[in-house]
Amino acid sequence: MRRNIDNIEIKDPPIRELGKKRSCLKRSCSTGCGGIVIFIIASLIILKLSASPRQKELQTVPPNFPAAVPIYDIGNSDRIALIYGKEKGRWLEIAAYAPKLVVAPIVIIINDKLFPSSTTTDENRFSRFTRLLKEPVIDHRDTIQIDWTELTAEPRFVYDYYKKELEKSEFLIKPSQNSDRVKQFSFQKDSIEGAIFIEDNPENKGTDYLSLTVNF
DSSP: OOOOGGGOOOOOOHHHHHHHHHHHHHHHHHHHHHHHHHHHHHHHHHHHHHOOOOOEEESSOOTTSOTTSOOSOGGGOSEEEEEOHHHHHHHHHHHTHHHHHHHHHHHHHHHHHHSOOTTOOHHHHHHHHHHHHHSOSSOOSOEEEEEEEEESSOHHHHHHHHHHHHHHTTOEEEEEEEOSSEEEEEEEETTEEEEEEEEOOTTSSSEEEEEEEEEO
8 A cells, every 4th residue: 555755844954953953052152153253343443433532732731740741942842742641541431441341251161261270260360350350451541742843953953852861761762664754662661652754845945844752
């Protein structure tokens, strides 16, 4: 007697079913991780676009300006602009709080997987979590920029002056460019960092433009 094959249901083997479940799980994990990555990237883009700390124009350098940093002919400077560290970080830290809430647990979990320790406890994890949340995402130091134009001194003299005076104060000098038109270098000592930038047309006498930037 012939069997009715129309009502017979052919099921996938258990291994194939298991493979499907794993595939779904992978897709779910990928989607979840992708969403987190997109959220973090979007937050960073918004953070970058909205970061516009206000500059304050000064008549002279502030009292807390590091004495170890020399200033050439401050009386003839064209502009002294200051950005307070607290002004740079106040609401930017608030804007970065949400991404840190997402990233911090992931960092802790990955760290525990890669570097397991017998001393790891829930209390220890919570302590690391709060420490990551409190860690600043931007530089909170004050930044000052002093500009000069049409100085009577030649670019080579100005360049050598700053380099020698900073070396006397034991700053680490990192030259990056020294040509006829552009001369610049960065300097660093402890928490003080800065840069000298000189731009000049060799056909003109004196120095066309000088800029001193210091983070302190």
